[in-house]
Amino acid sequence: xxxxxxxxxxxxxxxxxxxxxxxxxxxxxxxxxxxxxxxxxxxxxxxxxxxxxxxxxxxxxxxxxxxxxxxxxxxxxxxxxxxxxxxxxxxxxxxxxxxxxxxxxxxxxxxxxxxxxxxxxxxxxxxxxxxxxxxxxxxxxxxxxxxxxxxxxxxxxxxxxxxxxxxxxxxxxxxxxxxxxxxxxxxxxxxxxxxxxxxxxxxxxxxxxxxxxxxxxxxxxxxxxxxxxxxxxxxxxxxxxxxxxxxxxxxxxxxxxxxxxxxxxxxxxxxxxxxxxxxxxxxxxxxxxxxxxxxxxxxxxxxxxxxxxxxxxxxxxxxxxxxxxxxxxxxxxxxxxxxxxxxxxxxxxxxxxxxxxxxxxxxxxxxxxxxxxxxxxxxxxxxxxxxxxxxxxxxxxxxxxxxxxxxxxxxxxxxxxxxxxxxxxxxxxxxxxxxxxxxxxxxxxxxxxxxxxxxxxxxxxxxxxxxxxxxxxxx
Numbered sequence: 183x184x185x186x187x188x189x190x191x192x193x194x195x196x197x198x199x200x201x202x203x204x205x206x207x208x209x210x211x212x213x214x215x216x217x218x219x220x221x222x223x224x225x226x227x228x229x230x231x232x233x234x235x236x237x238x239x240x241x242x243x244x245x246x247x248x249x250x251x252x253x254x255x256x257x258x259x260x261x262x263x264x265x266x267x268x269x270x271x272x273x274x275x276x277x278x279x280x281x282x283x284x285x286x287x288x289x290x291x292x293x294x295x296x297x298x299x300x301x302x303x304x305x306x307x308x309x310x311x312x313x314x315x316x317x318x319x320x321x322x323x324x325x326x327x328x329x330x331x332x333x334x335x336x337x338x339x340x341x342x343x344x345x346x347x348x349x350x351x352x353x354x355x356x357x358x359x360x361x362x363x364x365x366x367x368x369x370x371x372x373x374x375x376x377x378x379x380x381x382x383x384x385x386x387x388x389x390x391x392x393x394x395x396x397x398x399x400x401x402x403x404x405x406x407x408x409x410x411x412x413x414x415x416x417x418x419x420x421x422x423x424x425x426x427x428x429x430x431x432x433x434x435x436x437x438x439x440x441x442x443x444x445x446x447x448x449x450x451x452x453x454x455x456x457x458x459x460x461x462x463x464x465x466x467x468x469x470x471x472x473x474x475x476x477x478x479x480x481x482x483x484x485x486x487x488x489x490x491x492x493x494x495x496x497x498x499x500x501x502x503x504x505x506x507x508x509x510x511x512x513x514x515x516x517x518x519x520x521x522x523x524x525x526x527x528x529x530x531x532x533x534x535x536x537x538x539x540x541x542x543x544x545x546x547x548x549x550x551x552x553x554x555x556x557x558x559x560x561x562x563x564x565x566x567x568x569x570x571x572x573x574x575x576x577x578x579x580x581x582x583x584x585x586x587x588x589x590x591x592x593x594x595x596x597x598x599x600x601x602x603x604x605x606x607x608x609x610x611x612x613x614x615x616x617x618x619x620x621x622x623x624x625x626x627x628x629x630x631x632x633x634x635x636x637x638x639x640x641x642x643x644x645x646x647x648x649x650x651x652x653x654x655x656x657x
Contacts, residue, residue: 186421192231193227193231193232193235193238193486194238194481196221196227196231196232196235196548197235197236197238198480198482199225199530200215200235200239200244201239201244201480204239204244204245204656207320209255211255211256212254212255212642213253213254213255214254214255215245215254215255217252218232218233218236218252224524236253238334238375239250239253239563241561241564241565242480242561242564242565242568243258243564243565243568244555244568244573255642256568257570263564269516275383275621276406276407276408276430277430278589279616280577281567285429286493292443296614297611297614297615297616297637298614298615298616298639298644298647298648299616299639300615300616300617300618300635300639300645301607301616301617301636302618302636303393303591303634303636304503304504305504305505305507305559305591305636305638305639306639306640306644308447309508309559309638310505310506310507311551313364314505314546314550314551314555315506315546315550316585318546318549318550319538319542321545322541322542322545325580326541327465330537330538330541331537332537333533333534333537334364334534334535334537335529335533335534336363336364336525336526336528337360337362337363337525337528338362338363338514338534338535338540339364339537339540339541339544340359340549341544342364342512342540342544343359343362343363343364343514345428345544345547346357346359346514346547347361347362349547350362350498350516352485353485353486353488353489354485354486354489355486355488355489355491355516356489356491357488360521361516361517361518361521362514362515362516363516363524363525363528364512364514364540365501365512365513365514365528366503366511366513366515366535367501367503367511367513368471368499368500368513369399369513370531371499371500371501371513371514372396372399372436372471372499373402373403374515374517374531375469375497375499375515375517375520375524376400376403376405376434376526377403378497378517378520378524379433379434379467379468379469379497380403380405380433380434381433382404382405383404384405384433384434385406385407385408385430385433385435386400386408386432386433386434387408387410387423387426387427387435388400388409388410388436389410389417389418389437389438389442389445390410390411390623390624391412391594391620391624391629391632392412392436392442392443392624393438393442393444393552393623393629394622394623396438396471396607396616397623397624397625400436403558407625408426408430408432410422410426412447412449413447414445414585414586415447415448415586416447416449416453416596417442417447417448417453418449418499418576420453420457422436423435423457423460424460424464426432427460427461427464427466432464432466432469433466433467434466434468435461435466435467435468435469436469436471437457437468437471437487437615438471438472438473439454439471439472439473439475439484439486439487440472440475440478440483440484440486441474441478441587441588441589442474443590444593444594444618444623445587445594446493446586446589446590446592446593446594448478448589450648454485455490457487458487458491460498461495462493462495464497466570467495467496467499467520468487468496468497470486470487470496470498471499471500472486472488472498472499473503473504474589474649475500475589476503476505476556476589477504477556477559477560477563477590477591478588478589479560479564479567479588479589480530480550480558480588480623482627484589488516491518493518494518494520495518497515497516497517497518497520498515498516498517498518498523499513499514499515500513500514501514502543504590504591505555505556506543506552506561510536510539510542511535512535512536512538512539512540512543522571536602559638561636563589563590563591563637563638565641566591566637566638566639566641566645567591567593567637569586569641569645569646570584570593570635570645570649571584571593571638573587573646573653574649576593577649577652577653578595578597578652578653578656579597579598579601579656579657580598581597581598582595582596582597582598584596590639591636591638592634592636593637594632595633595634595635596631596632597631597632597633597656598631599631600631601631601656602630602631603610603620603621603629603630604619604621604630606619606633606652610651610655613651613655615648615651615652617633617634617635617652618633618634618635619632620632620634624652
């Protein structure tokens with residue numbers, strides 16, 4: 183049975199139309215939006231539908247209720263523009279990644295249960311469907327005991343490959359089960375994808391700033407990276423991509439396609455098609471990490487680059503580590519025309535992924551209310567991001583700027599230039615708070631006054647007190 187994008191409820195459609203009016207500037211910051219009854223008449227819906235739409239927009243941090251006055255716009259559009267203007271300059275020159283071994287020391291320190299984990303981009307366990315997974319684990323152990331004793335050699339459990347292909351079809355991708363390879367999480371997908379298209383010493387393009395796991399993968403494979411600057415909203419700089427491809431023999435371009443880590447950028451459909459066209463002209467494959475794609479605050483999942491692929495040169499990587507369970511370590515790769523090579527690489531790396539975990543995820547996708555769960559956590563993440571931005575504005579030093587993500591759950595923060603977030607990292611650890619300092623997100627020290635935080639934590643018990651304490655440390 184094919185998995186398709188759920189039909190929007192009427193209140194979600196109204197909320198989306200109001201959101202577009204807010205984002206376009208029709209309703210400006212601190213301006214009151216029309217009253218409930220006026221909106222009900224305008225959209226020809228019930229008052230209850232408008233109330234639900236208002237609640238959704240409030241959860242997403244776009245509007246706020248003022249007692250006896252109605253709802254007012256909270257949307258902030260200028261900080262993202264200020265953030266991009268102040269991004270450190272990059273040079274389009276291939277470099278070997280260095281110092282990323284330091285990331286291991288920093289990330290290992292986040293394993294302590296005594297820390298508030300703002301550093302790792304990992305949702306709190308309360309945001310995962312634990313009860314459903316416990317029930318499914320017991321069912322699989324009871325009904326498929328023999329299956330647990332054998333390898334699910336590449337490409338993986340056939341029914342899971344089919345379920346993932348159906349899910350990708352819902353994203354607009356033209357794939358079937360034979361195009362899907364099960365991996366040990368998204369990180370292994372990325373590693374295999376890069377091995378398919380590049381050899382040690384080859385040049386690849388990376389976003390800047392970029393997820394440090396990608397820098398580590400490039401480091402481990404002995405590749406040379408050109409870091410391409412990114413806009414906080416539209417993503418990778420297309421002109422700089424073209425310049426780099428003209429100057430160097432580029433073997434791959436690597437992007438976190440939707441709600442990137444750490445910036446939260448999400449290119450438009452036109453921008454995605456433009457990048458693919460540009461790469462195709464230079465015969466450069468695209469390695470796509472779409473791990474945050476399901477987490478759009480407005481409920482509309484952006485199309486992945488893979489949905490526009492007509493040549494088999496997009497190697498699509500994903501997993502459910504950010505939404506269902508990181509502990510399952512089940513990811514997948516849809517590598518286009520490289521499927522045979524990718525399957526061989528997977529087999530030679532570790533033969534197969536866990537049979538039990540594949541069976542559990544397969545059962546969850548079919549009978550675990552996945553889409554309902556995604557809608558629930560999207561609301562939480564949207565509310566947390568909005569509240570964090572507000573609290574940072576009132577508690578951090580003047581001149582602090584933040585990204586304005588429309589999905590995912592990480593926030594990229596720029597402090598005034600006098601601050602060094604490696605020092606902040608060490609000071610915060612003394613107060614039982616972890617952060618991800620900016621140096622992790624590039625091959626050099628250009629983001630020394632930036633850092634990233636994870637907003638997928640309970641607000642009252644973790645996020646709010648941690649943000650307030652960071653503000654005190656900074657002051």
